[in-house]
Amino acid sequence: MDTIGVLGGMGPAATVDFFARLVTLVGAERDQDHPPCLLYSATQIPDRTRHLTADGIDPTAELQRAARVLEQGGAGLIAIPCNSAHAFYGAIADAVSIPVLDMIELAAVQVRRSFEAGTSVGILAASGTIKMGLYDQRLQAAGLVPLRPGENAQSGVMEAIWAIKAGSRGPDRRLILAIDELVDRGVGVIVLGCTELPLAIDQSSAVVPIVDGTAVLARAALELAGVTINDHEQAREAGH
Amino acid sequence: MDTIGVLGGMGPAATVDFFARLVTLVGAERDQDHPPCLLYSATQIPDRTRHLTADGIDPTAELQRAARVLEQGGAGLIAIPCNSAHAFYGAIADAVSIPVLDMIELAAVQVRRSFEAGTSVGILAASGTIKMGLYDQRLQAAGLVPLRPGENAQSGVMEAIWAIKAGSRGPDRRLILAIDELVDRGVGVIVLGCTELPLAIDQSSAVVPIVDGTAVLARAALELAGVTINDHEQAREAGH
Numbered sequence: 001m002d003t004i005g006v007l008g009g010m011g012p013a014a015t016v017d018f019f020a021r022l023v024t025l026v027g028a029e030r031d032q033d034h035p036p037c038l039l040y041s042a043t044q045i046p047d048r049t050r051h052l053t054a055d056g057i058d059p060t061a062e063l064q065r066a067a068r069v070l071e072q073g074g075a076g077l078i079a080i081p082c083n084s085a086h087a088f089y090g091a092i093a094d095a096v097s098i099p100v101l102d103m104i105e106l107a108a109v110q111v112r113r114s115f116e117a118g119t120s121v122g123i124l125a126a127s128g129t130i131k132m133g134l135y136d137q138r139l140q141a142a143g144l145v146p147l148r149p150g151e152n153a154q155s156g157v158m159e160a161i162w163a164i165k166a167g168s169r170g171p172d173r174r175l176i177l178a179i180d181e182l183v184d185r186g187v188g189v190i191v192l193g194c195t196e197l198p199l200a201i202d203q204s205s206a207v208v209p210i211v212d213g214t215a216v217l218a219r220a221a222l223e224l225a226g227v228t229i230n231d232h233e234q235a236r237e238a239g240h
Numbered sequence: 241m242d243t244i245g246v247l248g249g250m251g252p253a254a255t256v257d258f259f260a261r262l263v264t265l266v267g268a269e270r271d272q273d274h275p276p277c278l279l280y281s282a283t284q285i286p287d288r289t290r291h292l293t294a295d296g297i298d299p300t301a302e303l304q305r306a307a308r309v310l311e312q313g314g315a316g317l318i319a320i321p322c323n324s325a326h327a328f329y330g331a332i333a334d335a336v337s338i339p340v341l342d343m344i345e346l347a348a349v350q351v352r353r354s355f356e357a358g359t360s361v362g363i364l365a366a367s368g369t370i371k372m373g374l375y376d377q378r379l380q381a382a383g384l385v386p387l388r389p390g391e392n393a394q395s396g397v398m399e400a401i402w403a404i405k406a407g408s409r410g411p412d413r414r415l416i417l418a419i420d421e422l423v424d425r426g427v428g429v430i431v432l433g434c435t436e437l438p439l440a441i442d443q444s445s446a447v448v449p450i451v452d453g454t455a456v457l458a459r460a461a462l463e464l465a466g467v468t469i470n471d472h473e474q475a476r477e478a479g480h
Contacts, residue, residue, distance in 0.1 A: 011271040012263040019259060019281075023252040029406045031251040034283040038309070041259075041277040047270070069278070073313045166269045 001035040002225040005075025005098070007066050009041035010048065010082035011165045014195035014214070018081035021218040027230035035225045038073045042066040048084035049158070052128030060088050064095035071096040079103070079221040081195045081214055083135075084128045099224065106220050107191055107213040108138035114209070115189055117143035122182030122208075124149070124175070124201075125193030127158045135193050147187050153178040164196040172200045183208055241275040242465040245315025245338070247306050249281035250288065250322035251405045254435035254454070258321035261458040267470035275465045278313045282306040288324035289398070292368030300328050304335035311336040319343070319461040321435045321454055323375075324368045339464065343457040347431055348378035350456045354449070355429055357383035362422030362448075364389070364415070364441075365433030367398045375433050387427055393418040404436040412440045423448055 004022065008015030019039055028034050045063060050056025063085060070078055078100045080086065086104050093100040111121055121144045123135045130148055139146040149157060156174030163172065175197070182190060192198055192212045203210045222229055244262065248255030259279055268274050285303060290296025303325060310318055318340045320326065326344050333340040351361055361384045363375045370388055379386040389397060396414030403412065415437070422430060432438055432452045443450045462469055 009271060009274065009276065012268075012274045012277070016256065016260045016263050019279075020256045023256050023281075028252075030402075031249060031283050031285075031287065031405060034249065034252045034281070036249065036283050037252070037279075037281040038313075039259075039277075039279040039281065040313070041263075041274070041279065043271050043274040043276050045271075047272070069313045073278075073280070073309045162270075165271060 001227055002076030003036040003038055003074050004221050004225050005070035005073075005078040006037060006039035007042065007063070007070060007078055007080045007085070007092070008039055008082070009043040010045060010085055011196060012041050012043055013164070013199060014081055015039065015041050017198060018079070018195065018214050018218060021215060022222060025218055025222055025229050026227055035222065035227050036074075038070055038075045040066050040069055048082065048087065049126045049128035052084065052087055053131055059085070060091045063088050063092050067092050067096045067100070071098050077101065077221065077224050079217050081217060083193045083195060083213060084126050086134055087128060087132045101217060101220050101224065103213050103217040104134050104138050104193070107193070107211055107216045108135065108142045108144070110216045111139065111144060111189060111191060111211050112142040114211070115144070118145060119188040120145045120147050120186050122147050122149075122179070122187035122190040123193050124157055124178060124190060124197055126161050127154060129193055130154060135191060147182060147185055149178045149181055153181045160200065161194055161196045164200050169199060171202065175201055179206070241467055242316030243276040243278055243314050244461050244465050245310035245313075245318040246277060246279040247282065247303070247310060247318055247320045247325070247332070248279055248322070249283040250285060250325055251436060252281050252283055253404070253439060254321055255279065255281050257438060258319070258435065258454050258458060261455060262462060265458055265462055265469050266467055275462065275467050278310055278315050280306050280309055288322065288327065289366045289368035292324065292327055293371055299325070300331045303328050303332050307332050307336045307340070311338050317341065317461065317464050319457050321457060323433045323435060323453060324366050326374055327368060327372045341457060341460050341464065343453050344374050344378050344433070346456045346460050347433070347451055347453040348375065348382045348384070351379065351384060351429060351431060351451050352382040354451070355384070358385060359428045360385045360387050360426050362387050362389075362419070362427035362430040363433050364397055364418060364430060364437055366401050367394060369433055370394060375431060387422060387425055389418045389421055393421045400440065401434055401436045404440050409439060411442065415441055419446070
């Protein structure tokens with residue numbers, strides 16, 4: 001089994017969620033059945049959204065530095081449980097010689113696997129991810145029709161994400177409104193394109209199917225590391 | 241803020257629990273308010289209990305290697321959320337030039353802070369930790385009276401710990417029996433001296449106060465890293 005490198009801390013609670021999934025998904029009887037994992041909660045990386053949407057500091061150099069720490073520490077691959085950080089994906093991948101998983105590509109492929117071409121896909125994501133069209137490009141390339149929330153709803157989504165980063169948990173009215181708006185406009189599925197969102201959205205009670213980027217990335221990282229995924233967990237997730 | 245190094249993976253779920261507490265305890269408004277954390281879930285470290293109680297492989301060299309990975313990756317201190325690994329504390333601390341927190345010492349001091357000298361303290365821990373007397377020594381040095389479960393109850397505790405490592409969660413009859421036995425023998429407080437145990441013991445409903453080594457270690461790591469701890473969480477924990 002390869003050591004899974006996790007370039008995290010964006011935010012830290014989303015990284016805890018991702019790490020917890022890596023552990024839960026493995027069908028392990030003992031510690032040694034789990035893959036090694038080197039996780040860098042690199043919280044001092046400048047905010048991605050503030051750089052992508054305003055005049056915040058460019059996080060590229062810090063993202064590259066963190067990726068190198070993981071490679072030098074023995075990671076065999078890198079997963080980045082932050083969608084906005086994928087705006088810098090090329091620079092991160094160029095900084096190391098180990099594979100870096102592309103969560104956005106993986107999520108788009110996962111949607112396409114479960115839904116037919118032409119399906120409208122709602123995108124819930126931070127405003128930097130939205131502005132850069134990270135999901136739009138990948139979903140369109142997969143033959144799907146991306147739909148963003150309207151401007152007001154998107155402001156609400158971003159406020160909800162800041163609130164989650166500040167410790168808020170549980171259903172958030174702003175997220176419910178954005179989902180309702182997307183559903184009213186006919187989306188057949190919603191992508192959670194921000195790793196804070198699973199902390200505040202009850203996926204089991206959603207009115208349309210949800211594809212959760214964090215879950216997709218966890219499965220892909222385990223697969224690439226050569227780990228068998230727990231079928232019981234797979235069955236439980238499918239029941240959602 | 242220093243980077244908190246976490247020498248983990250013993251087991252991985254206990255490490256998730258420890259990392260989650262590091263994140264939750266910080267009174268953070270944004271990602272950058274959290275300390276950086278470099279966490280190595282070094283799952284391939286040979287089992288500590290099997291070495292301490294039977295003929296399992298000596299984990300010392302792997303523990304030292306993992307500590308060096310953290311130091312080289314920029315950690316300013318190391319926390320080890322595994323009590324049994326503290327049987328090798330000296331060798332780990334010798335392998336690096338950054339401070340390594342001693343969870344067992346910290347937990348003993350925490351008990352002494354809240355209870356008067358002469359108090360009987362029940363120890364719930366893995367059989368390697370018990371056999372090596374890790375808690376007995378520290379509690380006695382603090383003027384407290386350590387009490388271990390009887391032989392049968394201790395076998396039950398160890399079986400429960402293996403079950404937690406294999407994914408079991410929630411109340412475990414074997415742990416309840418061991419706690420009842422210690423309470424019948426007059427302990428005034430119980431120390432959770434194994435980081436798997438908080439995953440299967442409801443501390444809020446315990447019949448005697450519980451001191452949880454994982455919580456003590458998380459607070460000490462944040463304090464040493466120069467981080468302010470969230471008072472709201474402190475209040476909530478005190479209410480337990």
